[in-house]
Amino acid sequence: MEMLKVNKLVKTYEGKVATPVLKGINLAVRQGEFVGVMGPSGSGKTTLLNMVATIDSPSSGEVIINGMNPHTLKKDKLASFRRRELGFVFQSFNLLNTLTVEENIVLPLTLEGVSVRKMRSDARLLADRLGITPILDKRSYEISGGQMQRTAIARAIIHRPKLLLADEPTGNLDSKSSKDVMETLENINKSDGTTMMMVTHDAFAASYCDRVIFIKDGELYHEIFNTGNRQVFFQQIMDALSMMSADHSEFSTVRV
């Protein structure tokens, strides 16, 4: 069963010079699959994720999530679609600083009108799992980057979305915190069966995925599958990255 299907997705930013950023991406993600997206800076990863997340609309092509094209939905339908099917972890957290950590986490549920008791217990369970129980009552600007990241992840999964999208969820974390976050994501993926798509520059984080796709200049460049051994997969990813950068130009750098 396919959870996500992307057909000939094109995105061009109109401006003084029209910049084609995505040039016809095709992609299919199975239900329960954990997909990593890698590529050089500016290659269009965030743009792709934004299209899938319905944050921005494509110039042409379509996005099918769980059999539906969200871009054709009416506003209110789209709102409840986001609420039920999608979870999103932003590159820059986007927590609301008027709310406490706990309130940030239960935000999607309040919008849905879930009972307070259920919200509380769900939030506590999740906080335990992510190790942020001690900071639940703090305001979002009083916590560290790693804690913010985990809060954002908790907010993205509390309503058990079918598809979780994450833009560099380990971008601001040290290796210990990265490992925690990746293990949490893997755990959610395995035990809840949530389908995931994660943009990352970090080969170590990518090694938790089932499959990693590489994007370059707005096109699919390469993809590799995890055969079960993370060490081996990590090495394959590193090789693919250096191959891609060598192919591009000697001096181009990929932030690894």
Next chain:
Amino acid sequence: MNFRQFAFNNVFRNKRTYAAYFLSSAFSVMIFFIYSVIAFHPEMQEGMVVNLASQAMKIAQWIVYVFSFFFILYSVSAFLKTRQHEFGVLMMQGMSHRQMNRLVFLENMIIGIASIIVGIVVGLVMAKVGLVVGGNMMDVQLSYYIAPKALTLTGGSFFVLFIVISFLTQFMIGKSKVIQLLQGTNKPKPEPKASLLLSLLAAILLGGGYFLAATANAGTIGILMLPVIVMTIIGSYFLFTQLSVFIINLIKKNRNFFWRRTNLITISDLAYRMKDNARMFFMVCIVSTVAFCAVGSLASFGVLGKQTELSYPFQISYLSKEDNKRASEHLDRIEADFKNANAIYEKVTTTVLYQTSKQSESGVSLLSASEYNKLAALLHIDPIQLKGTDAMVMPHNFEYKKILGAGKRDITLKESGIKLRSIGVAEGPVISQGMGSNWVIISDEVVEKIQGSSKKGIITGYRLDAWEDAKDVGQHVNEELKSWYEAHAEDREANPSFGFTSLADLLAMQNQMYSIMMFSALLVGAVFFIASGSFLYFRLYTDLEQDKERYKAIGKIGLKDKELSKIATTQLLLLFFIPIIVAIIHSVFAFMALQSLMDLSIAGQAFKVLGGFTVAQIIYFMAIRWRYMKHLREALH
């Protein structure tokens, strides 16, 4: 946390964001409430002048209301704009448009109700001050009493206002895409394009408007008023949106200046936000101009008191006609009053003749040249010489002087058939206003001839140096006259057989009216002034987060504390004073136009008002600068 709690938390945890919006709403409520308390005060319902004041208050009150509506509407939209990012995040969490509208509606109602409560509670305290100050100005004793109607009117009308505004907010959130909301205010708006044509238009409109205002006279001011106002408003708009950009671009080209020290940062910042700033400048400028002009024009009426003094050379005057049998009784009374007041006075009696002009079919009051010269000597006015049928007209009050100036005309006296030739306007009046009208000075020869055919009147004038002493003099006579008029209110033909005027009495009434208007204007002016201050505050607050980021970035390059302070101060200075300076220039021309209606100079009054506002603005600037710098320094360290 349910949905309503979420709205509550949003408001109460984010006090600073909501503060400006809340405070300006509460302030509007408070002013409206104070007006109502005074207008509905039981002691304000009796007496003609005081009742008029109560009407004036009611009008001022609704001006405040209408203005508050637009002001709060603007505040909400400015406020919602600062929160676009937040709305983007909420939409990503799956908030529907309906829920978003509900959230904003709820927030607004929370703030609205809170500001009604706070506005009224503070108003209850301030009403005490308002009643004392207002009462003093109007010269009535106002006890501390809050009419229930003031409470219900204020609460009710502002509740309606906030419901309507909360309802209108849903059209403001708009249909923006999530990506735009997420980028929110971070996205700079492109600099508006400066068109040479529109810049020129701004200069022409403003120049033309100023020219017309400066050259207006009493005859043309009525026709010119509306076009000049429209020209100035449109001109100001293009001044800020076009001409200013044009000037900034010129400055940018001059590298010697632009690239010198902190100028680079200051000016590029100014240009960067020009689109937002231009609109804000425009609004602050117009609102301030309205405030300056409202208070300024009323303050100018202060000189009317002086004009009145000049129209009453004799502070107490008594007129006795032929059929008056109580003249000596009245005069005794008046002189007894003087004695009681220990006042020293000069007393003059003069005879007037009454005939009718054939040309205008109206009565004329005739004064002989020798009588005129007698009075003129007392008032240090040059004597006149009249021969034969030569005559001079004399204004019956000070303002009438200018109108009389135009045209010479002949007057034929109906009763005696004598044809008088008017040779000019006599300096004057030498007789107090109210003692007669259509004054004509005639030669002593003519007086001889018409003695027989004329009715006569005798005017007794009392002149004092310290005329304030005469405040209570002649009250009885005055009362008698007033009751005569009341008794004969229906009969338009009837004339009393005596007349009485007292400058002190008139001035007291005039002062009372003036104080009432001034009081209302000051309160309205205060509302407008605070509003323009809030526009500035909103502008600053909207940009504060960005400013912090920017200064942080600049700080990394190495910016001394003193330099930071200099850049920020210059920017604030420009923000605060550009629109005010333009508003002051606008107002100066408005006062020049107003001057054409007045005989005495209003420059002093205008200067006081504009000076007062400038001082208030400077204080406001210092306070805001202090807070703003504190925020920036906190962000940097």
